[in-house]
Amino acid sequence: MENTYLTKKDVIQINEDTFIVTFNEKFKFDEGQFIMIQTPSLTRKPFILGTWKGNIAVSVQIKGKGTNYIVFQGEKFKAHFPLGNKFIPPAGKGIVISSPTCITLANLLHEKYSCDVLIGSKSKINFELPFESVIGNEDFSKKIKTLKTYDWYLVSGSKQMEEFVLSNIESKNVFVSLEEYMGCGIGACKSCAVFTKEGVKHVCTDGPIFRRDIL
Amino acid sequence: MNLNPPLVIASGPGGSGEYLRLINPKYVGAYTLKTITLNPKPGNKTKRMENLENYIINSIGLENPGIEYVISNIDKFVLKETKTILSLGGDSKDEYIKIAEKIAPHAKKFEAIEFNFSCPNVKKGGLSILSDLNEWQEILENVRKILPDSFLMAKLSIEGNFVEILSRKVKEFGWNGLTLINCVRGLLIKDGKIVTGGLSGPILKPIALRAIYEVRKVLKDIYIIASGGIYTKKDVDDFLLVGTNAISIGSALFKDPQVVEELGKYLKGVKR
Numbered sequence: 001m002e003n004t005y006l007t008k009k010d011v012i013q014i015n016e017d018t019f020i021v022t023f024n025e026k027f028k029f030d031e032g033q034f035i036m037i038q039t040p041s042l043t044r045k046p047f048i049l050g051t052w053k054g055n056i057a058v059s060v061q062i063k064g065k066g067t068n069y070i071v072f073q074g075e076k077f078k079a080h081f082p083l084g085n086k087f088i089p090p091a092g093k094g095i096v097i098s099s100p101t102c103i104t105l106a107n108l109l110h111e112k113y114s115c116d117v118l119i120g121s122k123s124k125i126n127f128e129l130p131f132e133s134v135i136g137n138e139d140f141s142k143k144i145k146t147l148k149t150y151d152w153y154l155v156s157g158s159k160q161m162e163e164f165v166l167s168n169i170e171s172k173n174v175f176v177s178l179e180e181y182m183g184c185g186i187g188a189c190k191s192c193a194v195f196t197k198e199g200v201k202h203v204c205t206d207g208p209i210f211r212r213d214i215l
Numbered sequence: 216m217n218l219n220p221p222l223v224i225a226s227g228p229g230g231s232g233e234y235l236r237l238i239n240p241k242y243v244g245a246y247t248l249k250t251i252t253l254n255p256k257p258g259n260k261t262k263r264m265e266n267l268e269n270y271i272i273n274s275i276g277l278e279n280p281g282i283e284y285v286i287s288n289i290d291k292f293v294l295k296e297t298k299t300i301l302s303l304g305g306d307s308k309d310e311y312i313k314i315a316e317k318i319a320p321h322a323k324k325f326e327a328i329e330f331n332f333s334c335p336n337v338k339k340g341g342l343s344i345l346s347d348l349n350e351w352q353e354i355l356e357n358v359r360k361i362l363p364d365s366f367l368m369a370k371l372s373i374e375g376n377f378v379e380i381l382s383r384k385v386k387e388f389g390w391n392g393l394t395l396i397n398c399v400r401g402l403l404i405k406d407g408k409i410v411t412g413g414l415s416g417p418i419l420k421p422i423a424l425r426a427i428y429e430v431r432k433v434l435k436d437i438y439i440i441a442s443g444g445i446y447t448k449k450d451v452d453d454f455l456l457v458g459t460n461a462i463s464i465g466s467a468l469f470k471d472p473q474v475v476e477e478l479g480k481y482l483k484g485v486k487r
Contacts, residue, residue, distance in 0.1 A: 001236045001237065002237070003237055003472070003473060038470065038471055041266055041470075042266050042267075042269070042270075042271055042416050042417075042466065042469060042470050043264070043266045043271065043469040043470065044469065044470065044471075078471060078473070080237055080472065180261055180262070181261070181262050181263065181264045181265075181266075183228065183264050183271075183273070183466075183469045184228070184230070184233070184234075184468065184469060186230075186233045186234070186236065186237070187230060187233050188228065188229055188230025188231070188233040188234060188249075188468075189227070189228055189230065189264070189273075189275070189469070190230070190249075190258060190263070190275050190278045191261075191263040191264040191273065191275060192261075192263075193257075193258055193261055193263065193278065194261070195257070195260070199257075200257050200258065200278065
């Protein structure tokens with residue numbers, strides 16, 4: 001874990017409110033880990049790390065002033081990383097089911113494990129994705145019900161998306177990337193608690209990716 | 216207590232030393248651990264934090280592993296890189312006394328022991344311990360006897376009574392210092408729903424300044440750690456001006472942990 005700076009390289013719009021932001025820096029991290037990025041807000045914002053066109057990248061959904069700052073205003077950001085745990089998928093063919101907010105992680109896993117990727121977006125996608133995508137809840141639901149043969153599944157998106165996948169795919173190897181409000185990202189503040197079958201866990205230090213059987 | 220620099224990591228946001236992986240300990244005079252209670256607490260349900268323009272509302276609920284766990288793993292909780300202040304809390308007079316008894320054999324390992332009499336986020340204990348002043352004074356008296364050699368700090372907020380009146384009691388029972396202030400009870404409306412919790416961040420600064428100002432007027436020789444909205448050198452100057460002995464960094468850690476280095480360096484150069 002260390003303090004660092006990020007300098008913005010490119011911003012690519014994915015859909016109406018979500019953007020890929022790439023950075024000039026090269027540094028090591030593991031799949032599943034995240035970074036806390038400073039904005040004018042009082043707390044840093046967590047973003048799961050990934051890659052895009054050979055660059056380190058995060059996906060940013062505009063939710064308020066902090067995320068707006070990262071996409072449209074800031075050029076250089078203080079941050080600390082790498083945080084959280086490495087995601088090691090089981091053997092076999094897997095699929096990442098992701099919203100645009102986790103597309104850079106999906107891309108990284110696709111490059112490393114040759115897994116399939118399905119992007120489920122609420123709104124129209126503005127550029128040609130290298131992955132299969134479905135728009136809207138109805139098409140997403142239909143598609144998920146056809147995905148029965150994979151050895152592992154990673155769901156990374158909204159709670160609604162995660163719950164739908166968990167209730168429609170029976171495999172024990174469904175992994176979920178959880179999102180809870182984080183103050184610190186390093187296990188100090190305890191704001192990102194999740195109540196699991198194994199007791200209280202924290203998304204920042206125990207996750208952010210959890211297997212379904214403990215949730 | 217002699218801290219160099221006179222900068223303390225606040226109980227709560229600082230966890231149990233995690234920030235020492237991001238902060239040079241040379242700029243931390245002492246690190247206050249997250250409050251420990253007699254029994255483990257799972258904490259409140261999520262969402263536990265909201266961040267707005269100039270304040271944060273949190274409702275962590277004193278999540279902690281309990282004093283037995285701390286004693287069994289005492290070497291993990293006594294930080295090697297800097298002085299450690301232990302923070303203790305309770306749900307009742309008996310709990311405060313029992314936890315003091317349990318920590319007594321280990322008390323010398325800590326630079327100071329801070330008792331949290333002001334957590335706004337638990338149903339029992341914390342702030343509500345001040346609802347019966349006689350009982351609270353019994354806590355002060357008994358804890359002083361149980362921990363005769365410890366540098367005892369009381370963490371107070373502005374609720375429960377006038378802080379200068381409570382502070383006088385702390386001094387009267389032979390305690391050494393005060394941490395002023397804790398979060399204040401706050402409420403916000405989010406998507407039409409009521410969210411309650413402890414208010415922190417820059418918005419607390421004028422409240423904390425006034426509290427210290429009033430206490431210092433009546434108590435000239437008690438050690439005061441200032442806590443509440445300290446983010447900048449100007450904040451440090453202001454708190455020193457009203458009679459603070461050391462400043463405490465809490466929610467500023469969330470914005471930029473390196474603020475500790477900046478303010479620690481500054482404090483090393485300030486003539487007091």
